[in-house]
Amino acid sequence: MSKTLRIKxxxxxxxxxxxxxxxAAAPAPKVVAIQPPDYPGLTPKLAVKAxxxxxxxxxxxxxxxxxxxxxxxxxxxxxxxxxRGAKRRIMAVVVEASGEEKHRDFxxxxxxxxxxxVAHLAQAGLFAAFRQRPFDMLANPSDTPRAIYVSGFDSSxxxxxxxxxxxxxxxxxxxxxxxxxxxxxxxxxxxxxQAGDNTLAGLKNCxxxxxxxxxxxxxxxxxxxxxxPINKGEVLWTLGLQDVINLGAFLNTxxxxxxxxxxxxxxxxxxxxxxxxxxxxxxxxxGLNVNEGARVISGSVxxxxxxxxxxxxxxxxxxxxxxxEGHDPKFMLTEGWLSPGLNKFSASRAYPTWLMxxxxxxxxxxxxxxxxxxxxxxxxxxxxxxxxxxxxHLVKSIMVNDIDAMEKLGIYEVAPEDFxxxxxxxxxxxxxxxxxxxxxxxxxxxxx
Amino acid sequence: MKAIHNLIQSVKPHFExxxxxxxxxxxxxxxxxxxxxxxxVTSSGAHVRDSIDLKRTMFLVIVAMVPCLLxxxxxxxxxxxxxxxESSDLLANVLVGAWKVIPLIVVSxxxxxxxxxxxxxxxxxxxxxxxxVSGMLIPLIMPVDVPLWMVALAVAFxxxxxKEVFGGTGMNILNVALTARAFLFFAYPKQLSGEIWIHDxxxxxxxxxxxxxxxxxxxxxxxxxxVGAAASEASTATMSLFAQGGMFxxxxxxLGLIPGSVGETSALACLIGAxxxxxxxxxxxxxxxxxxxxxxxxxxxxxxxxxNAYMTINPVxxxxxxxxMFGMVFMATDPVSAAQTNTGKLWYGFFGxxxxxxxxxxxxxxxxGVMMAILFMNVMAPLIDHYVIEAxxxxxxxxxxxxxx
Numbered sequence: 001m002s003k004t005l006r007i008k009x010x011x012x013x014x015x016x017x018x019x020x021x022x023x024a025a026a027p028a029p030k031v032v033a034i035q036p037p038d039y040p041g042l043t044p045k046l047a048v049k050a051x052x053x054x055x056x057x058x059x060x061x062x063x064x065x066x067x068x069x070x071x072x073x074x075x076x077x078x079x080x081x082x083x084r085g086a087k088r089r090i091m092a093v094v095v096e097a098s099g100e101e102k103h104r105d106f107x108x109x110x111x112x113x114x115x116x117x118v119a120h121l122a123q124a125g126l127f128a129a130f131r132q133r134p135f136d137m138l139a140n141p142s143d144t145p146r147a148i149y150v151s152g153f154d155s156s157x158x159x160x161x162x163x164x165x166x167x168x169x170x171x172x173x174x175x176x177x178x179x180x181x182x183x184x185x186x187x188x189x190x191x192x193x194q195a196g197d198n199t200l201a202g203l204k205n206c207x208x209x210x211x212x213x214x215x216x217x218x219x220x221x222x223x224x225x226x227x228x229p230i231n232k233g234e235v236l237w238t239l240g241l242q243d244v245i246n247l248g249a250f251l252n253t254x255x256x257x258x259x260x261x262x263x264x265x266x267x268x269x270x271x272x273x274x275x276x277x278x279x280x281x282x283x284x285x286x287g288l289n290v291n292e293g294a295r296v297i298s299g300s301v302x303x304x305x306x307x308x309x310x311x312x313x314x315x316x317x318x319x320x321x322x323x324x325e326g327h328d329p330k331f332m333l334t335e336g337w338l339s340p341g342l343n344k345f346s347a348s349r350a351y352p353t354w355l356m357x358x359x360x361x362x363x364x365x366x367x368x369x370x371x372x373x374x375x376x377x378x379x380x381x382x383x384x385x386x387x388x389x390x391x392x393h394l395v396k397s398i399m400v401n402d403i404d405a406m407e408k409l410g411i412y413e414v415a416p417e418d419f420x421x422x423x424x425x426x427x428x429x430x431x432x433x434x435x436x437x438x439x440x441x442x443x444x445x446x447x448x
Numbered sequence: 449m450k451a452i453h454n455l456i457q458s459v460k461p462h463f464e465x466x467x468x469x470x471x472x473x474x475x476x477x478x479x480x481x482x483x484x485x486x487x488x489v490t491s492s493g494a495h496v497r498d499s500i501d502l503k504r505t506m507f508l509v510i511v512a513m514v515p516c517l518l519x520x521x522x523x524x525x526x527x528x529x530x531x532x533x534e535s536s537d538l539l540a541n542v543l544v545g546a547w548k549v550i551p552l553i554v555v556s557x558x559x560x561x562x563x564x565x566x567x568x569x570x571x572x573x574x575x576x577x578x579x580x581v582s583g584m585l586i587p588l589i590m591p592v593d594v595p596l597w598m599v600a601l602a603v604a605f606x607x608x609x610x611k612e613v614f615g616g617t618g619m620n621i622l623n624v625a626l627t628a629r630a631f632l633f634f635a636y637p638k639q640l641s642g643e644i645w646i647h648d649x650x651x652x653x654x655x656x657x658x659x660x661x662x663x664x665x666x667x668x669x670x671x672x673x674x675v676g677a678a679a680s681e682a683s684t685a686t687m688s689l690f691a692q693g694g695m696f697x698x699x700x701x702x703l704g705l706i707p708g709s710v711g712e713t714s715a716l717a718c719l720i721g722a723x724x725x726x727x728x729x730x731x732x733x734x735x736x737x738x739x740x741x742x743x744x745x746x747x748x749x750x751x752x753x754x755x756n757a758y759m760t761i762n763p764v765x766x767x768x769x770x771x772x773m774f775g776m777v778f779m780a781t782d783p784v785s786a787a788q789t790n791t792g793k794l795w796y797g798f799f800g801x802x803x804x805x806x807x808x809x810x811x812x813x814x815x816x817g818v819m820m821a822i823l824f825m826n827v828m829a830p831l832i833d834h835y836v837i838e839a840x841x842x843x844x845x846x847x848x849x850x851x852x853x
Binding site (some may be wrong): 013015229231232233234295297301302303304306321323325326327328329330331332335336337338341344345346347348349350351353364365366367368369370371373374375376377378379382388389390392393408409410416420421423424425426427428429431432433434 | 483
C-alpha cells in the first residue's frame, strides 16, 4: 500500500460540462499537425518537406541541439504544409492523413542496455514527450535523470478520468513504466496516484504515492515537491501518463503510437464525454458538437491554448474544452463588481461561492473579470500554491530579471502550470504563467 | 443598463485618441470601467479567471467601514449635545454628524481623486481603485473640527508623497491615510492638539455653555496628562474618569460614546468591520489577531510595572481606547504596506500592537501611538519579509547540502 499525502492548498474550479465516463472513438482525423511550439525548448529543424509521403512514426522535425530528439508523424499520409510564424519559426507541420494504417516498423524491443533503449526510443520520436525539471523543457536524452516522475491523474477542472484513459492499456502502461525504470537513475520511477482510486495501484517496478486534495495535487511538480524535491544541479524527467502508455505500446508492438484519449468537455460542449483520437488531430475532424461562438481550447482551461475548431490537438493536451467567450461588458450591479454574484465562482470569499453547496457547478466565460493592476492583495497565491516557495516574490524576481533571486527562491522546482491557479485567483490579473515561462527561459539561457 | 451602455458607447469616440475630449480619457475610462466590467477576454494563460477584482476588494473594505462611519456621525452629534448638557434624539445627532462628516468626505475624495486623475493622465494608465479606500479612511481618522483646508493639504501630501512618487497603488511603502494623519500631526501640532475633538467645543467654551468636566480632550489626551506626574490629586481625578460610570469607562470606550476622531471611537463598530473583513477574507486575520495580541501583551506588561497611573489601566481598556482598534482593523491590514508573507504578518501585527500601546504610554507628546506604530511597522515590513524569505532560502540550501552529502 502506498502512502497518502494530503495537499491542502489549491482549489477545484467547479465548472459545468464535466465529461461522462463514456469513451467513444472519434472519427479518424483527415488532417493532423504537429506543433513545435508545444514543446518548450525545442528548436525545430525540418526533416521533411511539403509533398513528402510519410508513415506513422516518421520524423517530421528534429531538435537543432539534441538531434536525436524527433517529433514523429502521428499518422500516415502526405506532408501538406509547413506553417511558419514570425522570424520563419516553424509553427506547425501539417499532414494530410491517407487513412491507411501504415506504420514505420521499428521492431519489437527485446531488451538491451540503457544506451540501446535510448537510441531505440529516440529514433521513433519518443523523446519529445519527456520533459526535464528544472526549466520544464525538452529533456536531453544523454542525461541520466535522478528519477522519472509520472502523475497518474489529472486534477485540473473537467479532466479526463484515469480509469477511462488506461482502460485496456494496462499492459502497455506497465511496459512503459518498466522502460522508464531502466532510463531513470537511482531515484527510480515515481507514479502519483489519486487517493481513493485503485486503477493504477497494481503498477510494479515503481514507487507510488497517493495524493489527496484539490487541484494542483495532480500536477507532477507538486508531487515531486512533496516526495523528493529538486535541488539545484539535479535533473528529473517527467512524462505524461498517456505518453507512458504510448511508450509501452511502442516497445510492445514496434509501432509508433500517438493515441490520445481526451475529455471533450465544457459548458459549450454538447454531450461532454471522452474521445479517443491521436495527437495533433484537427479538432474539427473529431465530430465535436460545440455551440456557435464558443472558445475551443486544446488542453485544460488553466493551461491550454485557444486553438479554435480549425486548430489541432496539442502535443500534451488531454482535454478539448469549449467555453463561452466573455466579450460582453458586465454591468456593475447585475453581473459586475457590485452584484451579489450568486452564479460567480471565486476562490476568495468576496463572492458567495464558498457559501454555496459543494456540488454546484459554474459556467465561467473567458472574461478576465477585471482590469490589469499592480500587485495589491497578498496571501492569495500562497493559498493555492502547495510549494514551500514564496510565489509572489518569485514572480517579482522574474519581473525584474534577477537570476540570482530566482534561483534562491526555488525556480528549479516549478513549471508554468504550477502557477496556473495563482493566475486564476489573481485580483490584479497578472499573467503569471507567461512570466514564469519567461523566467525559466531566461535562466536556461543564463546557465547555458 | 443597455441604455447606459449605449450612452457610454455613443460618447466614447469624443474621448478616444483624436477626439475633442481625448485629454479626459482617463476620467471617461474610469467611469466606463466603474459601470461595466470591460469585455476583455483572456489572451494568455488561464482561460477562465476568478470573479474577484480590485474594485470588489476595495468595495468590501468600504462596506466594512460603514459601521464606523455611521456610528461616527451619530457620535459627533451625541458628543456635541452632551457637551452642552442638552438631550437629543437620533436624528438631531446624525444631522450634526452629517454636517461635519460629509464635507470631510467630499474634500478627501475630491482632492485625492483629482490628483490620481492627474497622475493617471500623465502616466497614461487607468485609475487604480486604491484611493477609494484611502479616501474614506482619511475622514474617519480626522478630528471632528479639523479645518477643511488642512484636510485638503494632508490628502494632497499623502497621495503625492506617500503614493504617487513610488508609482501609485500597490507600490507605496507607507499607508496613505496614516501619512495624511501624520502630516497634520507634525505640520499643525498646535491646531491638532487643541479643542477639535468635539464639534464647536471651543465656541461653546468661550460662550460658557460647556458642561463641567468637558475639556474637549480625548481619553488619551487626558491620560497623557498623568504621565510624568507622581500620583497626585490631578491624576486621581483623571483616573476617576476611567472608572465605572466615568466619562471614559470601559463600556463607554467599547461602545464609542467618547470624543475622538470621526470614525475611531467605537471599538464595537471596528470589530464589526473586522468581522466583515475576516469573513470575506479581504483583511488578514493574522494581522488583526496578532495586532490585538501585541496590544494586550503590552498592556499586561505595563500593569505589572505600574510605574504611573496610565500603566495601571486594564489592558482591555487600553485597546478599546483611541485609535487602536481602528488602526488594527483598517490601517494595519492594508495589504500593500503590511508584511506580505504569512509568517511576516504575525510579527508585523504583533509588534504593531505592542508599539501602539508602548508609544502612547511612554510618550505623552504622541497620545495617538497607533499611528506612529503602524507607520513604523510599514517601514519595517519589508525587513520582516526579508528575514522570513531568507529562512526559506536557507532551508532550501540546507536541503541541497544534505542531498549532496
